[in-house]
Amino acid sequence: MNLKDRYGTIALITGASGGLGEEFAHQLAAQGMNLVLVARNQTKLQNVAAEIQKKYKVDVWIKTADLSNADSTLKLISDLEKENKEISILVNNAGFGSFGYFHELNKNKEVEMIDVNIKSPVILTSAFLPKMVAKKRGAIIFLGSVGSYQPTPFFANYSAAKAWNLMFAEALWAEVKPLGVDVICLSPGYTKTDFQNTAGAKGQKPLGGWSEPKDVVLRCLIKLGKKPSTIPGFMNWFLAWSIRFTPRRIAPLVSYFLFKPKTEVRP
Numbered sequence: 220m221n222l223k224d225r226y227g228t229i230a231l232i233t234g235a236s237g238g239l240g241e242e243f244a245h246q247l248a249a250q251g252m253n254l255v256l257v258a259r260n261q262t263k264l265q266n267v268a269a270e271i272q273k274k275y276k277v278d279v280w281i282k283t284a285d286l287s288n289a290d291s292t293l294k295l296i297s298d299l300e301k302e303n304k305e306i307s308i309l310v311n312n313a314g315f316g317s318f319g320y321f322h323e324l325n326k327n328k329e330v331e332m333i334d335v336n337i338k339s340p341v342i343l344t345s346a347f348l349p350k351m352v353a354k355k356r357g358a359i360i361f362l363g364s365v366g367s368y369q370p371t372p373f374f375a376n377y378s379a380a381k382a383w384n385l386m387f388a389e390a391l392w393a394e395v396k397p398l399g400v401d402v403i404c405l406s407p408g409y410t411k412t413d414f415q416n417t418a419g420a421k422g423q424k425p426l427g428g429w430s431e432p433k434d435v436v437l438r439c440l441i442k443l444g445k446k447p448s449t450i451p452g453f454m455n456w457f458l459a460w461s462i463r464f465t466p467r468r469i470a471p472l473v474s475y476f477l478f479k480p481k482t483e484v485r486p
């Protein structure tokens with residue numbers, strides 16, 4: 220059974236103007252889902268929407284919203300309600316990271332990261348999950364990271380935010396699976412998107428190698444309904460799970476040496 224038959228007709232994808240969100244849009248449209256695409260960059264959203272409409276003949280609506288701003292997120296929800304758009308699959312994908320010594324990073328940006336990566340998924344999930352439970356069908360996807368599984372110096376705030384997504388998703392999975400709703404946390408390793416550039420983390424050499432967005436998203440959609448969380452790539456999986464057997468004070472030190480900025484930019 221395809222995702223449309225399983226969950227319903229409309230998927231909402233945050234952060235759909237590029238990267239993994241754009242790939243989610245393609246793969247969900249390929250299964251016949253109509254889409255609501257959300258991000259800040261209207262031109263990029265329009266380009267993604269035009270390509271998808273041409274290729275898959277589904278309905279695509281674009282909504283510009285700044286998910287770091289709760290009012291903007293709430294307006295998105297009320298606009299969808301007014302338009303009678305019932306969301307069957309919610310993909311809480313929008314997010315960004317920042318790389319460096321936490322005490323030197325931009326303070327406002329760090330709070331904004333919490334707003335986009337944590338607060339907006341809470342607001343959106345609170346809005347759409349009750350209706351999914353009432354209908355006994357629906358799905359919610361959260362974006363974690365291999366960093367969800369370990370404290371990650373120089374990505375400290377980001378990895379903690381991603382740990383929140385993993386914990387929240389897995390707990391919800393257990394709560395609502397018996398009520399007919401599927402939840403999964405997708406935790407990719409390094410994936411070829413704009414993420415590293417935005418985070419200011421150029422030149423990293425990931426132990427788990429680089430993943431392609433299409434493989435990462437495909438893995439998530441295959442595992443949706445079967446597992447509470449998934450880590451694409453054997454090496455990423457191995458690294459994430461090996462941390463379970465590492466003493467707590469050793470784990471952050473291993474990451475410290477792996478992630479320590481190669482070029483010191485400090486004064």
Ligand SMILES: NC(=O)c1ccc[n+]([C@@H]2O[C@H](COP(=O)([O-])OP(=O)(O)OC[C@H]3O[C@@H](n4cnc5c(N)ncnc54)[C@H](OP(=O)(O)O)[C@@H]3O)[C@@H](O)[C@H]2O)c1
Pocket residue numbers: 233234235236237238239240257258259260261263284285286287288312313314315316335362363364365406407408409410411412413414415417
């Ligand atoms: N790529 C990786 O290596 C990797 C690894 C693990 C997890 N992830 C996670 O995967 C998710 C997708 O990231 P990506 O790799 O696809 O990165 P990306 O190419 O940088 O895409 C990020 C998306 O989030 C949107 N976004 C950022 N801030 C926003 C805001 N304030 N309001 C609305 N939308 C916002 C961006 O759109 P606009 O700029 O147009 O708003 C963009 O569409 C993130 O949650 C990230 O943490 C990525």
